[in-house]
Amino acid sequence: MATKAEVLDFIRIYADKMAEHRQELTDLDQAIGDGDHGINMSRGFKAVIEKLPTVYDKNIDDILKAVGMTLVSTVGGASGPLYGTAFMKAGAAVKGKEELSDEDLILAFEEAVGGIQLRGKAVEGEKTILDSMIPAINAIKASIAAGKSMTEALVEAEAAAWDGVEYTKSIIATKGRASYLGERSIGHQDPGATSMAYAFQAANEVAAKAGN
Amino acid sequence: MVGIVVVSHSHKIAEGAMELAKQMAPEARIAAAGGMEDGSIGTDVSKIITAIESVSEGDGVVILVDLGSAVMSSEMAIEMLPDISQVKIIDAPIVEGTIFSSVEASIGSSFDEVVEVLAGAKAYKKF
Numbered sequence: 279m280a281t282k283a284e285v286l287d288f289i290r291i292y293a294d295k296m297a298e299h300r301q302e303l304t305d306l307d308q309a310i311g312d313g314d315h316g317i318n319m320s321r322g323f324k325a326v327i328e329k330l331p332t333v334y335d336k337n338i339d340d341i342l343k344a345v346g347m348t349l350v351s352t353v354g355g356a357s358g359p360l361y362g363t364a365f366m367k368a369g370a371a372v373k374g375k376e377e378l379s380d381e382d383l384i385l386a387f388e389e390a391v392g393g394i395q396l397r398g399k400a401v402e403g404e405k406t407i408l409d410s411m412i413p414a415i416n417a418i419k420a421s422i423a424a425g426k427s428m429t430e431a432l433v434e435a436e437a438a439a440w441d442g443v444e445y446t447k448s449i450i451a452t453k454g455r456a457s458y459l460g461e462r463s464i465g466h467q468d469p470g471a472t473s474m475a476y477a478f479q480a481a482n483e484v485a486a487k488a489g490n
Numbered sequence: 491m492v493g494i495v496v497v498s499h500s501h502k503i504a505e506g507a508m509e510l511a512k513q514m515a516p517e518a519r520i521a522a523a524g525g526m527e528d529g530s531i532g533t534d535v536s537k538i539i540t541a542i543e544s545v546s547e548g549d550g551v552v553i554l555v556d557l558g559s560a561v562m563s564s565e566m567a568i569e570m571l572p573d574i575s576q577v578k579i580i581d582a583p584i585v586e587g588t589i590f591s592s593v594e595a596s597i598g599s600s601f602d603e604v605v606e607v608l609a610g611a612k613a614y615k616k617f
């Protein structure tokens with residue numbers, strides 16, 4: 279489960295990570311894209327942090343929606359509509375909730391990944407955000423189905439996300455700017471998969487701290 | 491009149507395409523949605539929504555885009571508008587498309603006619 283305070287914590291911690299890893303994400307993107315992923319994500323989440331106090335007293339779905347709306351107008355690159363859609367879809371999936379059960383969380387993750395797939399017209403294995411996100415969500419579902427807690431599930435989710443990031447080094451980019459490079463994209467780690475892995479790292483840290 | 495929105499990562503590209511089109515079709519209803527609020531390179535969904543609303547007279551709006559997130563951001567903008575029936579992203583070169591559609595729209599052509607002319611813009615040979 280996750281409380282509203284934990285959801286807010288997740289957003290703050292993730293925003294910190296985007297600021298902290300700004301250069302790393304930008305360097306990864308410079309190798310195979312247009313070199314702005316870190317700049318875009320940190321700018322977007324800085325705007326999110328500024329927006330957050332205006333929605334503190336709202337329900338979780340309104341908070342997630344506000345994050346998404348802010349991202350689509352402040353990130354600037356493709357990650358804006360992609361991450362923005364993910365937050366908005368996650369919000370819509372938990373409408374009216376002030377606290378999220380494990381089922382709610384899984385539904386929110388599934389809606390978020392479904393939104394990204396539709397928006398980006400992408401599938402797994404194309405060297406994108408999805409290559410860390412899908413394995414992470416599958417790990418959560420498998421762990422919960424096996425009777426583990428969400429805290430335990432998120433540990434496995436983060437590990438699966440980083441495995442996914444590693445996997446992106448071995449594949450050719452067929453989506454986005456990196457696809458112009460074709461085979462030359464092999465060997466490079468996908469910046470979008472990396473920024474998404476940090477989202478599961480943030481979620482893992484929040485859950486470990488809350489201990490539920 | 492059919493409205494035209496130019497969406498680019500660059501403020502200057504969007505403004506420049508509009509400037510060029512206005513020279514040929516001064517009455518055309520064109521809006522530029524280029525770059526971010528702070529001047530950075532990128533596309534901004536709320537800027538695109540505002541642009542669509544500013545040129546919409548009920549006869550439809552065509553959107554010309556450069557690449558990548560310009561398409562995704564425009565799709566999101568369309569989804570967020572209350573009436574999405576006559577707003578369409580066109581796969582055409584951004585400068586030529588802006589000029590062709592502006593001229594076509596300014597002579598009072600319908601939404602479908604403007605869309606059709608834009609299909610030709612993609613195949614247009616420069617020499």
